[in-house]
Amino acid sequence: MKGLFDGIRVLSLAEQFPGPYATLLMADLGADVILVERPGIGDPARAFPAFFRSLARNKRSVCLDLKAAPDRDAFLALVDTADVVMEGYRPGTMEKLGLGYDVLKARNPRLVHVSITGFGQTGPARMRPAHDLSYQGVAGMIRQTKGGEPALPDLAIGDLSSGTFAAFATASALFARERTGQGTTIDVSMTDGLVSWMTPYLVPHVAGDSPFDVHDEPAYGAFRCADGTYLTLSIAHEDHFWAGLCRALGSEDLASLTGAQRRARSPELRHLIANRIARHDRSHWSTLFDRDGIAWSPLYDLDGVAADPHFVARGLFRDVATKTGSERHVAQPVRFSAYATEIRRPAPALGEHGDEVLGRIRKGRVADR
Structure with a gap:
């Protein structure tokens, strides 16, 4: 071609x-x-x-x-x-x-x-x-x-x-x-x-509105695993992702929280998530989160990026x-x-x-x- x-x-x-x-x-x-x-x-x-x-x-x-x-x-x-x-x-x-x-x-x-x-x-x-x-x-x-x-x-x-x-x-x-x-x-x-x-920040700001800040979400951030590696959770405003995460973490009682309720309790919930993630290695969460369709990904250094099987399968690195x-x-x-x-x-x-x-x-x- x-x-x-x-x-x-x-x-x-x-x-x-x-x-x-x-x-x-x-x-x-x-x-x-x-x-x-x-x-x-x-x-x-x-x-x-x-x-x-x-x-x-x-x-x-x-x-x-x-x-x-x-x-x-x-x-x-x-x-x-x-x-x-x-x-x-x-x-x-x-x-x-x-x-x-x-x-x-x-x-x-x-x-x-x-x-x-x-x-x-x-x-x-x-x-x-x-x-x-x-x-x-x-x-x-x-x-x-x-x-x-x-x-x-x-x-x-x-x-x-x-x-x-x-x-x-x-x-x-x-x-x-x-x-x-x-x-x-x-x-x-x-x-x-x-x-x-x-644009998504400036336009609301000049209009006198508060832009949506995804970092207020408790399940949007980096979390340390038991083996010392990190993973990211990227659950923004989607209630269904939040509910799935709660089930995976064994916190079903929190699954019905709305976005506004989560953001109001963000420090508390983020601390809870961090404690649960820290109990197991990243490989444990990888299997669980992929199985349950949770919005997540490993947090890599450059060696991790170069070795990631998905990128390799996509042919993203060439000699x-x-x-x-x-x-x-x-x-x-x-x-x-x-x-x-x-x-x-x-x-x-x-x-x-x-x-x-x-x-x-x-x-x-x-x-x-």
Whole structure:
């Protein structure tokens, strides 16, 4: 089977995390993603080799100094053959390089140009430098806990969400181009995306209502088992899940409690659940909860994730041949019945495909598709 994006060429100037994640999603679906990297330096993420490799599979690499006229001209020749240019510079940087959207569009009206920035192309904070923690903070994702201190996140949600938004927006623009024949420029703001993710909290709040807080539910949380492992219960507002849990824990007298009654007694009930869970190993609860259809899951470390039989059965981890052996990757999570999603090549060395991609251009010829 062909990939969904077979025949689509993406020139990626976006570095580190958001853009590379967006182009990873597209490359796994068949897009020809060409990393345009700085000579001798490349993507700063190369300083963390395993991190870089995780996001750079299925891509090719060329080196161009966009501040030098010959290399800038070579890049523009590549633009003539491209469907997408994705970049992650601060607002105005592409214009300073002589590569603003107007210039790119004049050469290739069908081009989709995607810019990923922290705060977007407009607004008073657009030039502010920041990383993921600051984006989450300003979007209201990091709030003070009941103890008064903010709980700092481990996961770079702003990077990942903006990469996903960028891939979705790019696919949408390519779809629209098939109808109109025209490309577009896309402004992806990492903070805008996070504020969008806060919709279920912000909309009730600005309306003067109290948003539903699932953490008030006593059976929504992590619980320690007798063997020292943890499991999660994720019973939110569903009374039938609560009733099933009560039966499994031997607390049938509590099974008829409504959501409002559970939340009113949350500390007491959470303490009871914790004591019951602590009496047996996780394997005991796994068998019991799966049998009774309880909303639960193991709480894993990374070793546990990599060994989970469900993920293995789903083919979520795949080995990729490299020049020195092989390495394991996380596969494309979205599956299509009619299109391939595959890992065709490992991450490229810096500039590895320069001759392959730029050879004809440097000889004064039209670039190959």
